[in-house]
Amino acid sequence: MALIVCKFGGSSVSDAASIQRVADRIVATKAGGNDVVAVVSAMGDTTDELVDLAQEISPDPPSREMDILLTAGERISMALLAIAIDARGVNAQAFTGQQAGVITDTSHGNARIIDVSPSRIQRTLGAGNVAIVAGFQGVTAHTNDVTTLGRGGSDTTAVALAAALGASVCEIYTDVDGVFTADPRIVPTARRIDRMTSEEMLELAANGAKILHLRAVEYARRYGVTLHVRSSFSDRTGTLVVPPDSTEEDTMEAPIISGVAHDPSQAKVTVVGIPDVPGMAARLFEVVAGAGVNVDMIVQNVSASATGLTDISFTLPASDVAAAHTALDQLRSEIAITDVRYNDQIGKLSLIGAGMRSHPGVSAKLFGALRDAGVNIEMISTSEIRISVVTAAADLDVAVRAVHTAFDLDAAEVEAVVYGGTGR
Amino acid sequence: MALIVCKFGGSSVSDAASIQRVADRIVATKAGGNDVVAVVSAMGDTTDELVDLAQEISPDPPSREMDILLTAGERISMALLAIAIDARGVNAQAFTGQQAGVITDTSHGNARIIDVSPSRIQRTLGAGNVAIVAGFQGVTAHTNDVTTLGRGGSDTTAVALAAALGASVCEIYTDVDGVFTADPRIVPTARRIDRMTSEEMLELAANGAKILHLRAVEYARRYGVTLHVRSSFSDRTGTLVVPPDSTEEDTMEAPIISGVAHDPSQAKVTVVGIPDVPGMAARLFEVVAGAGVNVDMIVQNVSASATGLTDISFTLPASDVAAAHTALDQLRSEIAITDVRYNDQIGKLSLIGAGMRSHPGVSAKLFGALRDAGVNIEMISTSEIRISVVTAAADLDVAVRAVHTAFDLDAAEVEAVVYGGTGR
Numbered sequence: 131m132a133l134i135v136c137k138f139g140g141s142s143v144s145d146a147a148s149i150q151r152v153a154d155r156i157v158a159t160k161a162g163g164n165d166v167v168a169v170v171s172a173m174g175d176t177t178d179e180l181v182d183l184a185q186e187i188s189p190d191p192p193s194r195e196m197d198i199l200l201t202a203g204e205r206i207s208m209a210l211l212a213i214a215i216d217a218r219g220v221n222a223q224a225f226t227g228q229q230a231g232v233i234t235d236t237s238h239g240n241a242r243i244i245d246v247s248p249s250r251i252q253r254t255l256g257a258g259n260v261a262i263v264a265g266f267q268g269v270t271a272h273t274n275d276v277t278t279l280g281r282g283g284s285d286t287t288a289v290a291l292a293a294a295l296g297a298s299v300c301e302i303y304t305d306v307d308g309v310f311t312a313d314p315r316i317v318p319t320a321r322r323i324d325r326m327t328s329e330e331m332l333e334l335a336a337n338g339a340k341i342l343h344l345r346a347v348e349y350a351r352r353y354g355v356t357l358h359v360r361s362s363f364s365d366r367t368g369t370l371v372v373p374p375d376s377t378e379e380d381t382m383e384a385p386i387i388s389g390v391a392h393d394p395s396q397a398k399v400t401v402v403g404i405p406d407v408p409g410m411a412a413r414l415f416e417v418v419a420g421a422g423v424n425v426d427m428i429v430q431n432v433s434a435s436a437t438g439l440t441d442i443s444f445t446l447p448a449s450d451v452a453a454a455h456t457a458l459d460q461l462r463s464e465i466a467i468t469d470v471r472y473n474d475q476i477g478k479l480s481l482i483g484a485g486m487r488s489h490p491g492v493s494a495k496l497f498g499a500l501r502d503a504g505v506n507i508e509m510i511s512t513s514e515i516r517i518s519v520v521t522a523a524a525d526l527d528v529a530v531r532a533v534h535t536a537f538d539l540d541a542a543e544v545e546a547v548v549y550g551g552t553g554r
Numbered sequence: 555m556a557l558i559v560c561k562f563g564g565s566s567v568s569d570a571a572s573i574q575r576v577a578d579r580i581v582a583t584k585a586g587g588n589d590v591v592a593v594v595s596a597m598g599d600t601t602d603e604l605v606d607l608a609q610e611i612s613p614d615p616p617s618r619e620m621d622i623l624l625t626a627g628e629r630i631s632m633a634l635l636a637i638a639i640d641a642r643g644v645n646a647q648a649f650t651g652q653q654a655g656v657i658t659d660t661s662h663g664n665a666r667i668i669d670v671s672p673s674r675i676q677r678t679l680g681a682g683n684v685a686i687v688a689g690f691q692g693v694t695a696h697t698n699d700v701t702t703l704g705r706g707g708s709d710t711t712a713v714a715l716a717a718a719l720g721a722s723v724c725e726i727y728t729d730v731d732g733v734f735t736a737d738p739r740i741v742p743t744a745r746r747i748d749r750m751t752s753e754e755m756l757e758l759a760a761n762g763a764k765i766l767h768l769r770a771v772e773y774a775r776r777y778g779v780t781l782h783v784r785s786s787f788s789d790r791t792g793t794l795v796v797p798p799d800s801t802e803e804d805t806m807e808a809p810i811i812s813g814v815a816h817d818p819s820q821a822k823v824t825v826v827g828i829p830d831v832p833g834m835a836a837r838l839f840e841v842v843a844g845a846g847v848n849v850d851m852i853v854q855n856v857s858a859s860a861t862g863l864t865d866i867s868f869t870l871p872a873s874d875v876a877a878a879h880t881a882l883d884q885l886r887s888e889i890a891i892t893d894v895r896y897n898d899q900i901g902k903l904s905l906i907g908a909g910m911r912s913h914p915g916v917s918a919k920l921f922g923a924l925r926d927a928g929v930n931i932e933m934i935s936t937s938e939i940r941i942s943v944v945t946a947a948a949d950l951d952v953a954v955r956a957v958h959t960a961f962d963l964d965a966a967e968v969e970a971v972v973y974g975g976t977g978r
Contacts, residue, residue: 146607146610146611149611150611180630183570183630183634184633184634184637186570187570187573187574187634187637187638187641188637188638188640188641189641190641191637191640191641192636192637192640194647195633195636195637195640195646195647195648196633196637198629198632198633198636198648198650199629199630199633199634199637201629202626202627202629202630202633203626205622205623205625205626205629206604206607206623206626208622209608209619209620209622209623209626210607210608210611210623212616212619212622213608213611213612213615213616213619213620213623214611214612216612216615216616216619217611217612217613217614217615222619223618223619224619224622226622226700229698229699274653275653276650
């Protein structure tokens with residue numbers, strides 16, 4: 131008997147009818163001879179509505195109380211799902227994050243899981259029941275306070291439970307059929323990927339693909355959990371995301387490139403004329419990190435003149451620009467800097483594939499495709515299985531399509547796909 | 555420094571604006587030098603909406619999961635109230651029933667409190683914080699499952715916490731100014747009662763006054779908690795409901811009659827021609843109780859003829875008539891009964907007052923007032939501090955007004971009052 135952990139996001143449980151559909155699916159999985167643990171997010175926009183309500187009351191609500199507030203959403207969806215399954219003659223029990231043994235640190239609003247002790251889940255499974263677990267929430271070890279896991283929290287709950295319970299697979303139900311070679315809204319010929327490594331998925335998630343949250347993929351990779359990303363609106367097989375070890379052989383046969391990610395939400399900062407002496411870059415990024423800014427790509431130009439000055443560019447989420455601005459204004463009182471330029475009209479394209487390791491020439495082909503499409507490259511950065519370039523925002527879609535075609539990723543036939551948010 | 559437990563029902567926290575108003579009140583109480591524990595119900599109609607949602611999914615939802623669902627409501631209101639208080643510069647922490655140490659039996663949907671261990675509440679009060687506690691909910695001792703306390707549950711939570719914490723007073727905020735000598739919707743001249751015993755309040759609650767729930771008053775009486783029933787829409791002093799012991803002296807001075815309760819939701823069953831032999835009444839009410847029917851008043855006529863038959867009448871909630879009907883139909887296959895008559899067009903009037911004990915002649919005055927008003931009495935029952943009569947439903951309002959006037963309860967001046975439900 132296999133144990134399957136499945137996770138349903140907010141869009142999969144947005145109303146009574148969709149909860150009934152999810153219940154049908156779980157009952158079918160159970161009837162197929164599997165033990166089932168289902169992790170659910172809050173219904174539809176519940177969480178956003180609760181946030182709005184809190185904002186109406188206070189512009190700066192305390193994080194401990196916000197977490198109590200937000201966890202009400204999963205309480206509703208998990209109870210309703212258990213009720214729906216029970217109505218189909220299958221016993222189901224719903225558990226809060228605390229009851230499921232999800233222990234976290236005390237960072238309210240963005241807590242990290244530090245332990246999972248799912249003894250109650252194991253007991254209820256042993257009794258032949260389906261276990262429904264509230265996603266996105268946990269409890270602190272000593273004070274028994276409710277915490278939430280931040281964006282993507284329900285995915286993380288599901289993966290953490292799958293790891294703790296030794297599940298065969300962690301199914302992530304979403305509103306698309308799986309992971310695609312590119313965003314189908316930009317590239318209509320994008321193909322569903324059958325199988326990929328969690329490293330590749332990590333790079334996709336880190337570089338703009340919104341289908342799975344980075345933390346959940348990291349967790350899956352670290353604990354060797356196989357993910358199955360699939361649609362809650364169809365029975366089709368989706369995308370298997372397998373831990374690296376289990377695919378040592380497979381990767382020999384793997385396609386060189388899995389997909390093209392894009393991220394239009396980045397901005398670029400160029401620090402012009404900073405003294406080209408040791409320790410300057412360190413000081414610069416110390417100040418930027420101190421302001422809570424997540425820096426992504428960094429490029430330093432060679433000092434081109436005899437001025438002893440150089441330029442450093444870096445990318446960051448556009449939402450962090452204001453914080454970076456404040457931090458850099460302060461830095462200018464400490465270090466003589468000629469100018470700081472901000473540009474939020476950029477986009478990032480990333481080409482990802484585990485096969486890249488053993489295949490030289492991928493960069494050259496990528497740059498060639500962009501040149502042929504008339505797209506100028508502003509910055510370049512690479513990892514072992516990824517090449518990213520920054521382009522003008524206006525060129526990003528054209529660039530994605532050109533690269534997708536150049537690497538033979540286009541489907542022979544265009545599938546009808548719906549692409550949207552993935553809840554949390 | 556006094557410790558005040560206060561309870562705010564659903565109508566007091568129905569939206570962001572009313573939550574802000576409740577926060578103002580709590581902050582003022584705190585600023586007055588008191589420790590404050592506030593118990594809250596779910597916002598407005600939240601609970602009813604959640605019940606509807608569950609009914610949409612299943613006609614017969616399992617009670618354990620229903621309790622998880624329903625407790626989401628208080629989670630939202632308690633967090634929002636804590637956020638609102640925090641925004642006023644006063645530290646507040648919200649606690650679930652479990653965190654507040656409210657331990658119950660396992661009767662999901664109608665659980666009884668078996669222990670209150672409010673060490674976390676005491677710690678947070680000790681740190682100078684306001685404690686916000688979710689009403690209506692608890693947790694089972696061994697399995698850590700969430701339970702709800704049934705109708706009136708938030709009142710009971712407040713009283714139980716007040717008892718466990720040794721609070722000076724338990725303030726019950728509602729949408730009227732206190733307990734009145736009669737329902738102001740029926741008797742416009744009804745007066746607010748300044749002070750009464752919890753025994754009198756028990757009789758009022760048990761006989762149709764909806765202002766406080768029976769269980770909460772019972773709990774207050776048993777544990778010697780003083781209640782202050784007051785309006786969340788004004789600063790006026792309301793009605794003090796004091797435990798019997800504390801008022802031994804006071805009752806000497808107390809008015810003979812506190813008020814007139816009425817209950818239009820009763821029905822009457824008359825079992826005609828049941829054998830007048832020992833054990834018949836016992837068998838009859840054994841069968842009725844076995845059907846889960848709450849019998850209130852019972853009258854047996856003297857056997858008037860030589861037939862060896864007698865008639866027994868009893869009252870019950872109109873909602874229990876169907877169950878009684880089924881039970882009595884079965885009884886007729888066992889015992890020869892001439893006829894069973896059902897009448898749901900009745901009303902019950904109850905005159906309540908602790909002073910009644912030492913003042914004879916109250917019944918005669920009551921019956922005289924009803925006679926003068928042309929109201930026929932169908933049944934009579936009495937306790938030490940109460941006289942109840944059953945009238946035709948159509949006569950009930952006239953009867954209440956006549957009795958109110960006869961016992962000099964009318965106010966000199968009519969106050970403007972709003973009278974409605976009291977949440978739960």
